[in-house]
Amino acid sequence: MASTIKIKRSSVAGKVPLTTDLTTGEIAINTKDKKLYSSNGTAVFEIGSQLNNLTVTGNTSVAGLIANGSLGTSGKVLKTNGTTVYWGTDLSTAGSGFSNGQSISVTNLVVTANATISKLIANGSLGTSGYVLKSNGSTVYWSADVAGTVISSNATISGDSQSFTGNGSTSAFTLNTSIASPDAIVSINGLLQKPTTHYSISGTTLTFTSAPANNDSIEVRKFSGSASSFSDAIVSNFLFGL
Secondary structure, X not given: OOOOOOOEEEOOXXXXXXXXXXOOOOEEEEOOOOEEEEEOOOOEEEOOOOOOOOOOOOOOOOOOOOEOOEOOOOOOEEEEOOOOEEEEOOOOOOOOOOOOOOOOOOOOOOOOOOOOOOOOOEOOEOOOOOEEEEEOOOOEEEEEOOOOOOOOOOOEEEEEEEEEEOOXXXXXXXXXXXXXXXXXXXXXXXXXXXXXXOEXXXXXXXXXOOXXXXXXXXXXXXXXXXXXXXXXOEEEOOOOOO
C-alpha cells in the first residue's frame, strides 16, 4: 500500500508558521490561503514570492507595487521602456502629471484637448514680437508673418518687368535680378503660368518645364518691398495690364 506524505499544514486563513515551527529547509502549507512556506533558519519566507516571472490568470489584490525599486509618487502611472517598468508621468490625461513651470521634452506630442502655453521654444528660440510659427516640412521655427504684413502709409513697392521671345527650343532664360518663384508673375502670350508646374526660378535663371513655342511672348514681372498698411502706397515701375 502506498504511503501518503503530509507536510506541516494549517487551514486557518492568514496563519503563517514561525521559525520555531520549521527547521531549515522544512516546508509547510496553508491550505486556506493556498501558500507554501519554508525557513532558512533565520526567517520564514513564502515560496514563490521572489519570482523572476509571474503569470496571474485570475484577479489579484496588490497593496503596494514596487517598480524599478520605487513605489512611485501620487499621480504617477506604470510605464515601460521595453526593458524595464517604472513609475512615470501620465501624458495621456490633459492637465495631469505636470507641476506649474515644469519643462518637458518630447519627440512627438499630440494634444487632444485645450492647452495653455506661456512659452514655446521652436528650433532653440522663443522668437521675437510679431513672429509666427512656421514649418519647412522637417522642423518648425519662428519667422516674420509675411502673409499678414500689409503696406504702410507712403511706402513704396518696387517692380520690374522683363520680356523674352520663345524660339521653340530654349527653356532657360536669364533674369536681370535674383528672385524667388513666389515673388514673380510669369506669363506666356498673356496667360499666367503656375510656379513649379510650368516653371521654376533658381537665382537669376528662369526655367520652363517645356520650351515656349517660336515667337511666344514671355513676360516676367517681379516685385519687392515691405510695409505695414495699404493706405497711400506707391507702386512704381510695375504694370498689371495683362
